Structures are given as C-alpha cells and as structure tokens.
Amino acid sequence: MFHALCSYCTLNLPCKVVNTFCLVHLIFEYIGRPSPMAGLSMLPTLASEGEIVIEDRLTYRFWPIQRGDIVTLKSPLDPNRIVCKRVFGLPGDTICVDPTGSMAPSTEHVVIPRGHIWICGDNAAFSRDSREYGPIPMALVEGKLAYRVSATHCPSPRNNVSHSGMATKTLYQILKPHDVPELEITQVHCVKLTEYPP
Amino acid sequence: MRLWRNVPKSLRTALYWSPTALCLAHSISIKQISGRSMQQPTLNPDSSIWKDIAIFDRITPLFMRPYQRGDIVTVRSPTDPERTLIKRIVALEGDIVETRPPCAEPEVEVPPGYIWIEGDESFRTNDSNLFGPVPLGLVESRLVFLVWPLDRIGSPSISVPQDRTNPAYRLAMDQIQRERSRQSRIIPAVAQPPG
Numbered sequence: 605m606f607h608a609l610c611s612y613c614t615l616n617l618p619c620k621v622v623n624t625f626c627l628v629h630l631i632f633e634y635i636g637r638p639s640p641m642a643g644l645s646m647l648p649t650l651a652s653e654g655e656i657v658i659e660d661r662l663t664y665r666f667w668p669i670q671r672g673d674i675v676t677l678k679s680p681l682d683p684n685r686i687v688c689k690r691v692f693g694l695p696g697d698t699i700c701v702d703p704t705g706s707m708a709p710s711t712e713h714v715v716i717p718r719g720h721i722w723i724c725g726d727n728a729a730f731s732r733d734s735r736e737y738g739p740i741p742m743a744l745v746e747g748k749l750a751y752r753v754s755a756t757h758c759p760s761p762r763n764n765v766s767h768s769g770m771a772t773k774t775l776y777q778i779l780k781p782h783d784v785p786e787l788e789i790t791q792v793h794c795v796k797l798t799e800y801p802p
Numbered sequence: 803m804r805l806w807r808n809v810p811k812s813l814r815t816a817l818y819w820s821p822t823a824l825c826l827a828h829s830i831s832i833k834q835i836s837g838r839s840m841q842q843p844t845l846n847p848d849s850s851i852w853k854d855i856a857i858f859d860r861i862t863p864l865f866m867r868p869y870q871r872g873d874i875v876t877v878r879s880p881t882d883p884e885r886t887l888i889k890r891i892v893a894l895e896g897d898i899v900e901t902r903p904p905c906a907e908p909e910v911e912v913p914p915g916y917i918w919i920e921g922d923e924s925f926r927t928n929d930s931n932l933f934g935p936v937p938l939g940l941v942e943s944r945l946v947f948l949v950w951p952l953d954r955i956g957s958p959s960i961s962v963p964q965d966r967t968n969p970a971y972r973l974a975m976d977q978i979q980r981e982r983s984r985q986s987r988i989i990p991a992v993a994q995p996p997g
Contacts, residue, residue: 619822623821629825680916680939719883741940
C-alpha cells in the first residue's frame with residue numbers, strides 16, 4: 605500500500621530518501637556505528653579529542669558484558685549525554701569504591717546489586733563515574749567499543765602518550781601533592797591499566 | 803542476483819520499505835500490557851477480562867513534551883535489563899517525596915537526572931519505594947492512548963459519571979482521591995532564582 609502511494613507520484617523520491625535515512629538509523633542504532641569521542645575521562649586509552657571509534661551495538665544484547673569492556677551508556681545524571689567508561693564490576697562483585705581514598709574512604713566496599721554494573725573512567729582524576737553515583741543499571745548500556753580508528757586531526761601518532769603523561773601528572777598533583785615522584789605514579793597508573801582485567 | 807529476482811515483487815517491495823515501517827513501529831508502538839500488578843487499577847483492572855492494549859510514544863518526549871509528573875511510562879527495569887515495567891512518574895529531579903512503606907527513609911530527595919516512579923496501588927507493585935529513584939535514561943516511552951478494551955478507550959483520564967449510584971462513580975472518586983494523595987506527597991523542586 606505504501607509502495608502504491610509512493611511509487612507513481614511525485615512523492616517517490618522523498619519517500620526513498622526517508623526510507624534510506626530509516627535504514628541508516630536502524631543500522632546505527634542496532635548494529636554499529638562510528639562515533640566521535642571527546643573528553644578526558646578515558647585517557648590514556650582514548651584521546652581527549654579527535655578520537656573516532658566503532659561502536660558495536662549488537663553483540664552486547666546476546667553475549668553478556670564482561671569486566672574490562674569499554675561500554676557507551678546513557679549518563680545517569682543526564683539522559684541526553686552518552687558517556688564512555690570501562691566496566692569494573694558485574695552483579696554480585698564486591699568493589700572497593702575508591703582505592704585512593706579521594707572520593708570515599710579507601711576501606712569502603714560495595715556489593716553490586718542484581719542488574720547493575722560498576723563503571724569507571726580510565727583517567728580516574730577526570731572522570732565522573734560509579735565512584736560518584738554508585739552502581740548503575742545495566743539497561744543504560746547502549747553499546748560496546750569494538751575498534752578504535754586512529755585519531756583524526758591529531759598531528760602525531762604518539763598523541764595519546766603525551767596526553768597520558770599530562771593526565772597522570774594531574775592525577776599526581778591531585779592525589780599526592782609532595783611525597784611521591786612523578787615517574788613512579790605514572791608507572792603505577794599505567795601498570796594498573798594494562799593489568800586490567802584480572 | 804537471480805535469487806533476488808525470483809522473490810515475488812510484493813515481497814521485494816515490502817523488504818525495500820521495511821526500514822521505514824520498522825522505524826515507525828519503533829517510535830509509536832502498540833503493546834499489550836501484561837501483569838495486573840503494574841498500574842492497578844488504571845490499567846488491567848480486576849474487573850476486566852482482557853489484557854489492556856495501548857499505544858506508546860517515544861517521539862514527543864524527545865522533542866515536544868518532556869516527561870512530567872503523572873505520566874504513565876514504560877521503564878527498563880533497573881534490576882533486570884530484560885524486563886520493562888509500566889509505572890507512573892510521581893516526582894521529577896529535585897522534588898522531595900514522602901515515601902511509602904518498603905522504603906527505609908521517610909522522605910527522599912530525587913537527585914538530578916533521576917525520577918521517582920510508582921504503581922498506583924502501593925501494596926501491589928515493586929517501584930521506587932523498593933529500588934529507589936531511577937535514572938531518566940531508563941524511561942523508554944509514554945502511554946498516550948488505550949485501544950483495548952473498548953469501554954476504556956482513549957487516553958487514561960478520569961471521567962466522573964453524572965449518576966452517583968453508578969459503580970463507575972465510586973471508582974472515579976477513588977481515583978481522584980488517589981491522585982490528590984499522590985500530589986500531596988511531593989514537594990516540587992523550586993526553580994532556582996537567577997544568580
């Protein structure tokens with residue numbers, strides 16, 4: 605019927621354009637899409653600007669999310685914002701809220717309730733994540749990062765390295781003002797990242 | 803290519819236009835409401851022998867009319883991502899709600915980005931009183947129109963019959979009472995004065 609309405613009149617072309625838009629929308633929504641990333645919270649894994657990643661919006665519906673996956677999700681603080689974080693804990697896990705003790709006492713532990721996950725940015729100093737708002741419902745997850753396209757308008761391929769240096773420096777300044785040398789903190793931070801997931 | 807040509811033409815056109823159809827069906831969907839616990843007695847009341855069927859709308863909340871207090875909405879369950887609940891929005895961000903029994907604290911302030919959802923009869927539902935405020939991002943669509951059963955067709959509003967002896971009168975009064983008590987339990991967020 606729709607075809608009969610559309611195909612033999614002047615509406616044919618607009619209808620086809622709308623149809624194509626719908627197809628693209630469906631693919632982007634349910635299969636996968638390239639999306640630009642911005643923000644400091646996932647340094648040094650993702651650059652703070654000019655980063656393009658391929659989001660996988662299909663497989664997380666069939667295979668459960670695992671610890672260590674980088675997911676995109678609707679921010680619990682603002683439903684219009686999409687944020688990108690790493691999954692640290694799954695339902696039933698016991699998680700130390702903040703081992704550094706800056707946002708919560710380092711002895712405080714949380715058992716993640718059913719249907720929830722614990723998310724954290726890789727750049728702890730510049731990330732609003734579960735340490736602030738607690739475990740979040742799994743239903744907020746929208747996709748998983750599958751591939752990282754190399755940063756587009758960053759001049760050098762080592763851009764991420766320099767960024768990570770900057771990030772850890774600020775982390776160092778915030779957490780331990782005087783007593784630890786900068787290099788040591790950088791190492792600790794990076795080792796933690798590469799070791800994860802256990 | 804030959805395989806594609808062997809497919810009947812009607813099927814080919816249907817396949818060609820399916821993206822539009824899917825998008826439309828996704829944005830304005832007709833769904834059957836299962837379970838009596840959700841919105842008793844507004845939806846699926848005990849007196850009804852059918853399950854209610856309703857039209858849900860995902861488009862207008864995005865662009866025209868954001869979610870408001872009193873809207874009946876579908877929400878992805880915070881405890882089980884596979885399930886969808888249907889509840890009424892009682893309070894928005896910043897509001898202070900007087901809670902009902904399963905909740906430990908007598909009063910809760912809804913944090914920014916969150917809403918407070920409840921079923922209409924407290925003893926039947928699992929709602930925010932059990933799992934606390936839910937992120938607005940979990941809300942999927944708003945119920946706009948009941949299409950089945952025919953005697954309650956239309957948007958779910960309260961219609962008071964003229965005749966006081968009519969049993970429907972008593973039900974309507976009950977609903978009005980419930981709505982009043984719901985509104986009296988919240989202190990709406992005050993708009994921040996500029997500066």
